Amino acid sequence: MSRLPELPQAIYKIAAAHSSLEPAFDPDYGDSKWMEAIGRMVLPAVIAEVISTKRPLAENIKGEVDKRLESDTLAEWCTQCELRAHVHCVPTFKESLNDPDVSCDILYTFVGAVHAASGVDGVRSWLGRLIDPAYEENNENAFKRAKIEPMTNGFSSQPPPPTSQPPPPPTSAPPPVPSGPSNSSVSLSYLNQVASQRRINVAWNTNMSGPSHNPQWTAECVLNGIVKGTGIAQSKQAAKEQAARSTVHMMGF
Structure with missing residues (x-):
């Protein structure tokens, strides 16, 4: 079970307040609908990042992301994270929280809340195992290294050993380096x-x-x-x- 991580009280109150309560718009964090909108942009990126550690073929990534964004899947994640229990709403709206589409909205809202509190890393740590059951927290180190380590393209960073005699100077300019991109x-x-x-x-x-x-x-x-x-x-x-x-x-x- 991937329980909702601890959130600052200001952020939690906004995420938990259902629109039926007509909460005021917070100048720093908006309202639950604003957090839902952010969650809808953040979650696909986090899913793509987690599944990319498996190095799938590029043309399969979109399909893998879309599969995890299906309403039945997101509603199940909402259940596993026990998010409905956090939602405060007018009593007449309580039953509607079990609707699959509403469950998706709830999940996106709390994704936006976790993102507001802890950024992408927080969302990835929270939902990583739901996105991919083989995901482990140790992967966090790989993500962090990827952000700070320069690419080496598989070659050693050490200079080549010296030769006994220097090579003769080239008679013409060397060909240009291919412009294909690295990460x-x-x-x-x-x-x-x-x-x-x-x-x-x-x-x-x-x-x-x-x-x-x-x-x-x-x-x-x-x-x-x-x-x-x-x-x-x-x-x-x-x-x-x-x-x-x-x-x-x-x-x-």
Whole structure:
């Protein structure tokens, strides 16, 4: 069972307040509908991140994400996390909390709440085992290393051993290094370049949540009207860069 993690009281009160209570809009964290909207953007990105540790084929990632976003699956997660017990509503709405679509809304709301409190890492730690039963907390170290370690492309970082005699100088300039991307070199500009070459229209959906002194930006990369990648970071540009990398990986560019 993946119980709801501890939340700051201010965030918990907002997430737990059903719209039937007509709660006031909080200037820092919004209301439950606002958190639900954030959760709807955050959860697909977290699911994609967790299942990507299995290195599935790029064309299968979207199918794996969509399968986990089906209403029956999300309603079951809502049950396993015992989230309905946290919801405060007008008594006449109590029975409706068991409706599958309402259960999905509840789950998304608390995903938004956990994201407001602990960011993507908090959501991943909470739901990782539901997304993938083989997921382990030890994977957190791999995610953190991936954020801070430079890519080596499989080659040793040590310099090659010296030769007995230096090679003769080249008679002509060496050929240019191929421009194929690695995970560390993929950027927004690379995505724009590929999209331009393939005549793909690129658009962006961006949103900010959390207090102004510690914002969380969510960016969606939309190719020809379809969301292909999502990024979450503390700045708008970083979120777009992350979404660009996700899109390139998913599309196999």
